[in-house]
Amino acid sequence: xxxxxxxxxxxxxxxxxxxxxxxxxxxxxxxxxxxxxxxxxxxxxxxxxxxxxxxxxxxxxxxxxxxxxxxxxxxxxxxxxxxxxxxxxxxxxxxxxxxxxxxxxxxxxx
Amino acid sequence: xxxxxxxxxxxxxxxxxxxxxxxxxxxxxxxxxxxxxxxxxxxxxxxxxxxxxxxxxxxxxxxxxxxxxxxxxxxxxxxxxxxxxxxxxxxxxxxxxxxxxxxxxxxxxxxxx
Numbered sequence: 001x002x003x004x005x006x007x008x009x010x011x012x013x014x015x016x017x018x019x020x021x022x023x024x025x026x027x028x029x030x031x032x033x034x035x036x037x038x039x040x041x042x043x044x045x046x047x048x049x050x051x052x053x054x055x056x057x058x059x060x061x062x063x064x065x066x067x068x069x070x071x072x073x074x075x076x077x078x079x080x081x082x083x084x085x086x087x088x089x090x091x092x093x094x095x096x097x098x099x100x101x102x103x104x105x106x107x108x109x110x
Numbered sequence: 111x112x113x114x115x116x117x118x119x120x121x122x123x124x125x126x127x128x129x130x131x132x133x134x135x136x137x138x139x140x141x142x143x144x145x146x147x148x149x150x151x152x153x154x155x156x157x158x159x160x161x162x163x164x165x166x167x168x169x170x171x172x173x174x175x176x177x178x179x180x181x182x183x184x185x186x187x188x189x190x191x192x193x194x195x196x197x198x199x200x201x202x203x204x205x206x207x208x209x210x211x212x213x214x215x216x217x218x219x220x221x222x223x
Contacts, residue, residue: 008150032209043114043200043214044153086151096141096158096208097166103151 003027006089006101014109019076023089023101026070030091030099033065035074038086038103047087048074079108113137114215116201122221123191130187131218133201139213140206141165142184144176147198147217159184160206191222 006023013019021035031052036044048063050056050072056063062075072091076083089101114135123129135142143166144156158166159178173189184201198217204210 034211036212038151041216043202043216044212045214046211049211088151088153092209094208096143096160096204097155098209098212099155100153103153105151 003099004089004091004101007104008102010105010107012107012109013079015079015081017079019079019106021074021087021104021106023072024070025091028070029093031094032092033063033072034090035063036088036090038088044088081108081110084108114201114203114213116215116218118218119216120219122223124223125191125193127191128187128189129191129220130185131199133184133215135182135203135213137203137213139203140181141204141210142178143202143212144184144186145200145202147200153200193222196220196222
């Protein structure tokens, strides 16, 4: 079993839809949780960063962490075609070793 | 003015050859990494250096040898290339301290024939 599980998709939604992306994990020591966005043929870039449990909002993006269920989510409101990318969850304890999910490919149709 | 730059972007080579990938960052970060991304987009850490000291060395064949001549550079040399080494290799950097934001390069796509 992988430490971090993520549905690979692809997830195809119409423009304007609310998108929900999720990851589950097994290591209860994880306390830093991130979402990276990766466009085709590019490197990943940080989208959201959360410490411990709770919600964090940034514009159209909301990250949620539920440590009791070992489950994290990323919500995208009013999705745009420019949001089409692969979204990678990532997490770590207090070390330099960031563990990534396998990524969910999102396609937002105009 | 690229923050993390890797060269070359593309490598096509035969099995058994040796190849190197170079990485440079101009962000003033203390920590640099090599990640490997396979065809299913799974991104896995290989090595990390902090102030030129090796701090992470995952279970990677010893055909892979990283070298950090200074804080701004991290190179990856691969000996005796195998078909399974085909992947995209990403260099990344972060500020000193764990759990920091990673800044990635654009990747070096290696194809072994």
